[in-house]
Amino acid sequence: xxxxxxxQIIIRTVSDMQTxxxxxxxxxxxxxxxxxxxxLHAGHLSLxxxxxxxxxxxxxSVFANPMQFxxxxxxxxxxxxLDADARAAxxxxxxxxxxxxEREMYPEGFSTFVDMTxxxxxxxxxxxxxxxxxxxxxxxxxxGICAPDRAYFGEKDAQxxxxxxxxxxxxxxxxxxxxxxxVREADGLAMSSRNARLGADERISARCLFRxxxxxxxxxESGEADPGVLASHIRSILEAEPRARIDYVGxxxxxTFETAPxxxxxxxxxxxxxxxxxRLVDNTKL
Ligand code: PAF
Numbered sequence: 001x002x003x004x005x006x007x008q009i010i011i012r013t014v015s016d017m018q019t020x021x022x023x024x025x026x027x028x029x030x031x032x033x034x035x036x037x038x039x040l041h042a043g044h045l046s047l048x049x050x051x052x053x054x055x056x057x058x059x060x061s062v063f064a065n066p067m068q069f070x071x072x073x074x075x076x077x078x079x080x081x082l083d084a085d086a087r088a089a090x091x092x093x094x095x096x097x098x099x100x101x102e103r104e105m106y107p108e109g110f111s112t113f114v115d116m117t118x119x120x121x122x123x124x125x126x127x128x129x130x131x132x133x134x135x136x137x138x139x140x141x142x143x144g145i146c147a148p149d150r151a152y153f154g155e156k157d158a159q160x161x162x163x164x165x166x167x168x169x170x171x172x173x174x175x176x177x178x179x180x181x182x183v184r185e186a187d188g189l190a191m192s193s194r195n196a197r198l199g200a201d202e203r204i205s206a207r208c209l210f211r212x213x214x215x216x217x218x219x220x221e222s223g224e225a226d227p228g229v230l231a232s233h234i235r236s237i238l239e240a241e242p243r244a245r246i247d248y249v250g251x252x253x254x255x256t257f258e259t260a261p262x263x264x265x266x267x268x269x270x271x272x273x274x275x276x277x278x279r280l281v282d283n284t285k286l
Contacts, residue, residue, distance in 0.1 A: 008090045010082075010097045014105075014145050017098045021059075021147040029056025033148035033175075034094075035139060038062040039079040039193035043183035045092040047152040050180055052093030059146050060089040061098040063105060068134025074279075079196060098146060105141065114140045114171075116163060122257040123250050123270055124159050124281065135160055136167055143168075148175050156182040156190045158268055158283045159257055166255075182282070184210070190282045197278045205243040206275045212237040213284040216251075216269045220286050225263045227251045238273055247272035247279060254285070 011017045024031055032051030036044050044060075051058040062085050069075040086097050113133055119125075120132035143151065151168075153161045165177045183191045188210030189203075198206055216234040224230050231249045238244050250270040251263055260267065263286065270283040 007095060009095070010086055010099055012099060012101070012104070014100065017059075017096075017100075017145050018147075020096060021145070024057045025147060027056075030149040031055055031147060032058045033142065033146045033151045034058070034060045034089075035142050035151065035153070036060060036062055036085075037064040037078065037193065038085050039081055039196065040085045040088045041183075041191045041193060041195075043154055043156065043191035045088060046183050047154065047180050048089055048092040048094050050178070051150070051152050054150060057095045058093055059096045059098055059148070060085075060094045061142050061146065062086075062089075063098075063100055063138065063142075065105075065134055065138040066102060067106070067137055068131050070128045070130060077197065079193060098142075105138070113137050114167065116167060119159070119166065119255075119257050120163050122159075123248055123252070124272060127247050127272060132160070132163055136163065139164055140167070140171075140173070143173055143175055150176045150178055152178050152180055154182060155179045156192065156282060158254065158270060162255060162257065188214075190280075192280060194278050194280060198275060202243055202275045202278065205241050206280060208238055208241040208244050209271055209273055209280055209282045212249075212271060213269055213282060217284055217286060220263055227259050227261070227263050230263055230269075234269065234271070238271070243275055245274040247274060251286075 021031055032055030034047045034051050048060055064078045066075055082099055089097055114136040115133045125132050161179045168175055168177050187207050189206050212234045215237050219230055219233050230251055234249050238246050252259055252268055252270060254268050265286055267286045268283050272281045
């Protein structure tokens with residue numbers, strides 16, 4: 001363990017993290033976990049503040065999980081900024097940062113996976129076939145290591161949030177999964193670690209996601225309930241932006257991520273769009 005100051009600590013090994021969590025629980029303190037892949041931004045910090053407010057101990061995990069990247073180039077481009085992340089997380093109230101190396105999480109010969117059928121094959125799961133298996137495996141492992149009472153995830157990744165909730169419930173993991181609102185830049189772009197990769201022109205182009213979500217919502221509110229018609233309006237807004245390439249536009253049930261024959265209040269508009277080489281996701285509830 002590395003001591004930052006009296007109360008704040010960076011922990012590098014599974015066994016040290018388990019010892020820390022066990023001691024907190026023995027003292028009767030609840031544990032809130034914020035799982036991250038680092039490159040922390042204001043969205044992550046809102047989760048840390050909530051974990052701090054609702055628990056005796058707030059733990060932030062920082063691990064860019066190779067198992068959930070289908071493209072090794074995407075993983076290589078993922079920013080590694082542990083010092084800045086630690087300062088930001090401690091500033092937002094974290095008590096401990098769990099920052100294991102890859103071999104610590106996946107020792108030689110590691111061969112156990114957590115997977116889900118149905119919901120995890122749709123939208124992001126269709127574009128990135130082993131992505132959710134990687135997410136579910138690492139999240140299960142983080143729950144085993146950090147023993148949280150509550151775990152906090154952003155609503156920006158709505159499908160991930162739904163899948164983690166379903167897994168925690170179906171496997172009786174005894175952890176409450178809490179979804180927290182998407183934090184946005186002033187022009188509406190959802191905060192994401194990937195935004196840092198956008199060039200200046202791409203950053204302006206990226207506004208098309210929020211614009212498409214808002215216009216889709218307005219069209220629904222004016223009475224359009226046909227998912228095909230609504231999706232093609234949204235696609236045309238995105239296609240008007242020359243730097244945007246659509247991965248998917250989904251109008252889906254928020255639990256199953258299936259498209260209903262008729263759009264209803266409570267459905268999600270979910271988007272994944274490449275701006276240049278950077279894949280961004282966002283969603284809004286109707
Ligand atoms: O949302 C993320 O940053 C990751 O998918 C998570 C939940 C930390 C698992 O690696």
